[in-house]
Amino acid sequence: MLTARFRRRQLLLTGWLIGTPVPFILAWAPSWWWIVAANVLLGVNQGLTWSMTVNMKIDLVGPDRRGLATGLNEAAGYVSVGATALLTGYLATHYGLRPAPELIGAVFLAAGFGLSLLVKDTAAHLALELARRPAPAAGDGNLTVRPSFRETFGRTSWRDRSLRGASQAGLVNNLNDGLTWGVFPLLFADHGLGIAAIGLIKGVYPLLWGVGQIPAGHLADRIGRTPLVVTGMLVQAAALLLALALLDRPLLAGVLSAVGLGLGTALVYPALIASVSDHAHPAWRANSLGTYRFWRDIGYAAGALLAGVLADALGLDVTVLAVLITSVVDTGGS
Template sequence: MLLVAVNALVGGTLGQERTILPLLAGQVFQLDLYTSALTYILAFGVAKAATNYFAGTFSDRYGRKPVLVTGWLVALPVPFMLIFGPSWGWIVAANVVLGISQGLTWSTTVMMKMDLVGPERRGLAMGLNEAAGYLGVAGTALATGYIASTYGLRPGPFLLGAAFIAVGLGLSVLTVRETRHHAGTEAAAHVPVHSGTHAGLSSREVFTLTSFRDRSLSSVSQAGMVNNLNDGLAWGLFPVLFAAAGLSIERIGVLAAVYPAVWGAGQLITGALSDRIGRKPLIVAGMIVQAAALAMVAVGADFGIWLAAVILLGAGTAMVYPTLLAAIGDVAHPHWRARSVGIYRLWRDGGFAVGALLSGVIADAYGIPAAVGVVAALTAASGILVAVRMRRADHISAG
């Protein structure tokens, strides 16, 4: 539960940007092209994706707690860069730093919970972890929308992020304990789920297995990437779309908060559900639901339709997000599970960068609804690929 609280603070640190930065790009820095405005998500996604990989490797080598504390230390300058940044380049640089911090902190809370709970409740643990993180994102997105409407886009919203970082660092240093030895205990009784997933693999072999060779691991990796591709679109272009339709900052803040709120709260149910019915059905259904929600955003034109769409998008993402992480934990051997999680998160958070670039280019050329429609089609295709390629019974029955 301490790690759940820490990850809520990790999510809050990210949530300080969700409502504000898309508006900051246009209203303060006068960025007209969507591709230019989305550079901060591209920078965040590349930095976080790369750091996820190293977080897994460093956690295996040095332990989980040192990586977690380092992530909080890296985050310290972010709110001040966002508050005082005189140019858009400062905002992009702040998101590089934030991406590094998020890669270290969020990845480590995932690994530590996997270490602690064992295989039978892995979905429940991932649901708790991701629910805490995205409820933190949602609550902060909503709070910063109201703060900005009263006090302006800077500095008020980012002072909340500074407080989260201070508390998260204090908790991680003073109260969090190392969990790596639990993975060693689990490894002694581990029964491989698939052939080729034995203990003695090099980092290169783990990368190729997770990314390409294993049908289940690679299916999960591509689905994670597409999921965050559409989240990058939602983060960067939804507030711009809503503002262009005449919605107030308060209403934009509500829509920006409802999506991760449903996503976060829903994972309290879907994570545990995947322990019972398996990972594959929830992943496939979740990707299809997301695609339908994105299609609603593309054709919608008012607050009511968009509210229904973001609720549906949050529900679909809740079905997928903890389930994908649990599926990685099911297949990966405890000796290299942290590395496999890091590689999955490399692909998944690389989706932020791909989504920002792809949706920005399409939006510049054809408008935001066209960009949303293309991403909806990609999301549906990803779900179909999981249905065809992923093995069916990937929840652990053998300890």
């Protein structure tokens, strides 16, 4: 919605400014409500900065390399998340929980804001793309007319089949992610694994998820988006099946399932973003991508809540099975 009034670079810089208080609040917060406030600011920061980097890369590369561009962007983000987790863990071990680990965020904010000052806006690239897109014929939905955010939200969420399918697949993918983050540590702990082994399992997953998006994005440009989305969801389902089938050897089950989940998610992530970019007109593409990311990322929260409900009611094994079935069923809508 904001992209209709402001340029990408303006929103990118604003996002970094809004995030400036976050590391300092986390480092010296006197109460839990300060932590909540910091998370609100962090959410706005991430929404603006990450969304604008995605949109700017898509503006720059054109339709033929969107998969690779989004794969590079997502890979950089998620590999950095993993590396930062390792770094903050080291700092917490040696210097305590506060303030040293949190102040690393101040370094990142300064770097992000400084680099954003050097970045050129992509408005000219977007204008060129708009000029090259033909005007729609009468009655085809007026796709070149800039619709309201409400209209774009509806089109991306349910009216347009392709955009709806991408939003649904993104939500299910992150629903699975939220479920596994909550369930896997408990599941493998119940079968005898210690903290170090569980940490290894949870570390392998995001590492492969991040790095794997670069070749996956390139592949999405070569063979299309749908094959990668369907394959990725099926690979995730197979990984969950391995987790259940090999529980008598929990470390092997955990590592193999983490590898499968990481590779499966890597196939899905850049392909879905590129798919939304393909089907949304550049006049309203940023709003469409924002809507898609809303549905995708709300899957984290829904997955975490669902994990708790299912695990309490039916047990951990049944919860993993439910995730598996969801992944398989979703391939039909992709």
